[in-house]
Amino acid sequence: MEVKNLKVEFFSNKSLVPVIDGATFFIKKDEILVLAGESGSGKTLTALSITKILPNNAIITAGSAKFMGVDLLTMDEKALTDIRGREIAYIFQEPTSYLNPVFTVGDQIAEVIMLHQNKNKLDAFNEVKELLSLVKIKDPQRVLSSYPHQLSGGMNQRVFLAMALACKPKLLIADEPTTALDVTIEAQILQLLLDLKKTMGFSLLFITHNLSIAKKIADRICVMCKGKIVEEGSVDKIFDTPEHFHTRELINAYEKIGRL
Amino acid sequence: MQNKSLNIGILIIGFLTIIAILAPLVSPFDPSVIDQDSLLMPPSLKHFLGTDTLGRDLFSRIVFGARISLGIGLVAVGIATLVGLILGAVAGFYGGRIDGLIMRFVDIMLCFPTFYLILAVAAILGPSIFNIMIIVGLTSWMGVARLVRGEILSLKEREFIQAEKSIGASNLRIIIRHLIPNAIGPVLVSATLGIGGAILLESGLSFLGLGVQPPTPSWGNILIESKSTLGVAWWITVFPGLAILTTILGFNLIAEGLKKKMGS
Numbered sequence: 001m002e003v004k005n006l007k008v009e010f011f012s013n014k015s016l017v018p019v020i021d022g023a024t025f026f027i028k029k030d031e032i033l034v035l036a037g038e039s040g041s042g043k044t045l046t047a048l049s050i051t052k053i054l055p056n057n058a059i060i061t062a063g064s065a066k067f068m069g070v071d072l073l074t075m076d077e078k079a080l081t082d083i084r085g086r087e088i089a090y091i092f093q094e095p096t097s098y099l100n101p102v103f104t105v106g107d108q109i110a111e112v113i114m115l116h117q118n119k120n121k122l123d124a125f126n127e128v129k130e131l132l133s134l135v136k137i138k139d140p141q142r143v144l145s146s147y148p149h150q151l152s153g154g155m156n157q158r159v160f161l162a163m164a165l166a167c168k169p170k171l172l173i174a175d176e177p178t179t180a181l182d183v184t185i186e187a188q189i190l191q192l193l194l195d196l197k198k199t200m201g202f203s204l205l206f207i208t209h210n211l212s213i214a215k216k217i218a219d220r221i222c223v224m225c226k227g228k229i230v231e232e233g234s235v236d237k238i239f240d241t242p243e244h245f246h247t248r249e250l251i252n253a254y255e256k257i258g259r260l
Numbered sequence: 261m262q263n264k265s266l267n268i269g270i271l272i273i274g275f276l277t278i279i280a281i282l283a284p285l286v287s288p289f290d291p292s293v294i295d296q297d298s299l300l301m302p303p304s305l306k307h308f309l310g311t312d313t314l315g316r317d318l319f320s321r322i323v324f325g326a327r328i329s330l331g332i333g334l335v336a337v338g339i340a341t342l343v344g345l346i347l348g349a350v351a352g353f354y355g356g357r358i359d360g361l362i363m364r365f366v367d368i369m370l371c372f373p374t375f376y377l378i379l380a381v382a383a384i385l386g387p388s389i390f391n392i393m394i395i396v397g398l399t400s401w402m403g404v405a406r407l408v409r410g411e412i413l414s415l416k417e418r419e420f421i422q423a424e425k426s427i428g429a430s431n432l433r434i435i436i437r438h439l440i441p442n443a444i445g446p447v448l449v450s451a452t453l454g455i456g457g458a459i460l461l462e463s464g465l466s467f468l469g470l471g472v473q474p475p476t477p478s479w480g481n482i483l484i485e486s487k488s489t490l491g492v493a494w495w496i497t498v499f500p501g502l503a504i505l506t507t508i509l510g511f512n513l514i515a516e517g518l519k520k521k522m523g524s
Binding site: 048051053056077078081082083084085086089090092094097098099100101102103111112115116160163164 | 355356418419420422423424425426427428429430431433437438441442
């Protein structure tokens with residue numbers, strides 16, 4: 001996956017306001033790239049832009065996002081829906097609000113399978129059960145017939161992970177997947193994510209503002225600030241010899257909290 | 261908490277529906293058989309609700325009229341809800357120019373005084389039960405469209421819609437499988453209210469002679485036949501009126517009960 005010079009702009013009072021201004025980065029196969037940065041720096045938007053999931057008033061004005069050699073940004077919508085969920089999957093910040101409240105979670109996981117794999121409902125539901133045990137849910141039968149509001153945030157995030165991994169994607173984009181969870185659950189989910197990555201083998205783009213997580217899991221880190229990627233490098237390089245002042249700020253903040 | 265209005269409403273409508281379905285079994289006489297020996301008979305043991313100017317049994321006519329009136333109400337509202345749901349969902353989801361176009365069309369439709377529009381169309385197409393269902397349906401979808409559009413507008417910004425996109429669901433799929441089921445609550449309430457309105461419209465049309473044509477009995481055209489004999493035969497006016505009143509009351513109670521149940 002290679003993103004080059006990505007530029008996303010928002011319409012505001014008939015003029016265009018750039019929000020992402022030339023983001024360039026790449027993710028190698030089986031690699032964990034952490035995209036770090038403060039709130040509002042454009043991390044989430046960057047991740048969504050890769051498969052063109054954008055709000056109505058946003059447009060991509062420049063750049064390319066090559067996935068296995070093909071530029072996703074010039075692809076038509078129909079081909080993109082085929083990529084989303086199958087090749088590139090997402091998990092999000094607040095799992096409960098990212099699940100449809102009127103369907104059971106089993107229905108929603110089965111939907112991904114039926115969308116991309118041409119399976120009937122029965123086969124899909126059998127697979128859902130396997131997926132739920134894969135993400136270490138103890139009683140899949142009960143969970144799959146529950147509605148999102150009946151499950152805890154941690155449970156829902158596991159459900160979401162099952163949904164994202166249903167079609168064995170090559171790239172998983174995790175947008176602050178643990179920010180809304182408490183610390184113990186956070187640790188569990190992160191461990192689960194790493195374990196699954198090992199067994200299933202996918203690349204991971206992990207978005208976070210939390211450098212302690214970045215330090216633990218990353219192969220490489222990209223630091224984002226005001227819509228630009230200001231620094232990129234290995235974990236050691238970023239932490240030992242930060243070049244950009246914003247990176248230093250983030251590290252300071254992380255160390256300050258560590259001292260408390 | 262017990263939902264009294266919903267229960268009573270369902271009871272009334274359930275009762276009326278059963279009567280309408282079992283009309284041939286329930287009614288003691290054929291609704292269109294003329295009996296010259298019993299013209300304008302007041303309610304009695306033989307004719308529960310009396311007879312009309314042609315000696316037809318009023319009770320039987322009202323029972324068969326229930327079929328027509330309820331049928332028109334259901335089908336017309338079915339059409340209106342379907343059209344409103346589709347147009348409202350498309351307008352709300354796509355926004356921009358499509359939204360503008362559809363909503364201006366809604367405004368235009370709302371500008372017409374509906375009843376006169378229906379009258380004009382009925383006069384041109386000719387009155388028949390089928391035509392009335394369609395005309396009433398096609399002139400009462402605007403409220404539903406606005407309602408659905410509003411719901412969709414707020415629903416489409418919710419996170420789970422973004423999530424649906426991320427798993428590769430197409431727009432059509434998102435609208436049908438994810439947005440509409442979430443918006444269906446208020447639509448159900450307005451549809452239930454709409455059935456009462458449609459029955460009233462049909463009665464009005466029939467009363468003016470542009471609705472269901474005699475000898476087929478509908479509550480509206482029983483009423484119109486009663487107006488010349490109002491002075492001597494009150495029952496022909498009162499009972500179909502009561503039937504209309506009860507039905508509309510029933511549907512309104514259901515609508516109110518549903519609203520309460522969904523907590524809005």
